[in-house]
Amino acid sequence: MEITFLGTGVAIPQKGRVQSGVLVSLEEKPLLIDCGSGVLSRFPDAGVSHTNVDTVLLSHLHLDHVADLIPLLKANWLRGKTDMRVYGPDGTEDWFSRVLGAYEYILDGVDVDVIELSPGKEFTPEGFDCEITCAATDHSVPTLAYRVTAEDGEFVYSGDTAPCRDIMDLAVEADLLIHECSFPAGTKVTNHTTPSTLAEMLEDYNNEIGSICLTHFYPEMRGHEKEAIHRLKDYVEGEIILAEDLMRLEL
Numbered sequence: 001m002e003i004t005f006l007g008t009g010v011a012i013p014q015k016g017r018v019q020s021g022v023l024v025s026l027e028e029k030p031l032l033i034d035c036g037s038g039v040l041s042r043f044p045d046a047g048v049s050h051t052n053v054d055t056v057l058l059s060h061l062h063l064d065h066v067a068d069l070i071p072l073l074k075a076n077w078l079r080g081k082t083d084m085r086v087y088g089p090d091g092t093e094d095w096f097s098r099v100l101g102a103y104e105y106i107l108d109g110v111d112v113d114v115i116e117l118s119p120g121k122e123f124t125p126e127g128f129d130c131e132i133t134c135a136a137t138d139h140s141v142p143t144l145a146y147r148v149t150a151e152d153g154e155f156v157y158s159g160d161t162a163p164c165r166d167i168m169d170l171a172v173e174a175d176l177l178i179h180e181c182s183f184p185a186g187t188k189v190t191n192h193t194t195p196s197t198l199a200e201m202l203e204d205y206n207n208e209i210g211s212i213c214l215t216h217f218y219p220e221m222r223g224h225e226k227e228a229i230h231r232l233k234d235y236v237e238g239e240i241i242l243a244e245d246l247m248r249l250e251l
C-alpha cells in the first residue's frame with residue numbers, strides 16, 4: 001500500500017503545505033482521508049486522477065479537513081464521475097446535506113452515500129478489500145481516528161487530537177501511526193498535539209508503536225522539526241518521519 005500526503009497543513013495558509021488530505025492507494029483503488037482546502041489541486045501534482053476517488057473518509061468536519069470535498073465532487077461530476085461514498089463522524093450527514101443543498105445543480109447530478117460512523121465501529125468500505133476501525137479522539141468536535149488494515153500493511157490516522165489512549169491502543173502493532181503535531185514542544189494547547197505531549201503519552205507504550213509520521217503542522221512548527229524528532233525518537237520502535245506535501249510512504 002502506498003500513502004501519499006496531499007496536504008500536511010492546517011487552517012492557516014503557509015508555503016508548501018495545503019490543508020489536510022492523505023491518499024491511500026490500495027490494490028483496488030485509492031481511498032482519500034480528509035479533503036481540506038488545496039487538496040484537490042494536489043491531485044495533478046501527485047499524478048493521480050481525482051476521478052479515481054469515489055470513497056472519502058472524513059476525520060471530522062472542521063474546514064481544514066473538508067473544504068475541498070464539494071469541489072472534488074464537482075470536479076468528478078464535470079468529468080462524468082457522479083457516485084461517491086463519504087464516511088465521517090456523527091453530524092456528517094447533516095453537514096453534507098446543508099452544504100450541498102446550496103448547490104442544487106450539483107445535487108441533482110450526483111449520487112452520494114453519506115455513512116456516519118462511531119467509535120469502535122469496524123467496517124469494509126464498499127469495493128475495497130481492507131478493514132477500517134474507528135476510535136474517538138480528544139478534539140473540540142466529534143472526531144474519529146482510523147486504523148486501515150490491508151493485506152500488505154496497517155496504519156492509523158489520528159485526525160485532530162490531543163494525544164489519547166484510544167488512538168495509541170489502536171496503533172499498537174500497526175506499521176505506522178500518522179499523528180497530528182500541530183505545535184512545537186512546550187506550547188500550551190488543548191485539543192491538539194505537541195512533541196512533548198505526544199512523548200508523555202508514548203512513555204506508557206514502551207516501544208509498542210512502530211514508526212510515527214507527524215503531520216498537520218501549524219506555521220509555528222517551522223524550524224522546530226528536528227527538535228520534534230529528537231523528542232520522540234526513543235519512544236518508538238521504528239522512525240519518526242515528518243510529512244511533507246506530496247511525500248509518499250510505502251507499507
Ligand SMILES: [Zn+2]
Nearest residue numbers: 060062139160
Ligand atoms: Zn480540527
Ligand SMILES: [Zn+2]
Nearest residue numbers: 010062064160
Ligand atoms: Zn485540523
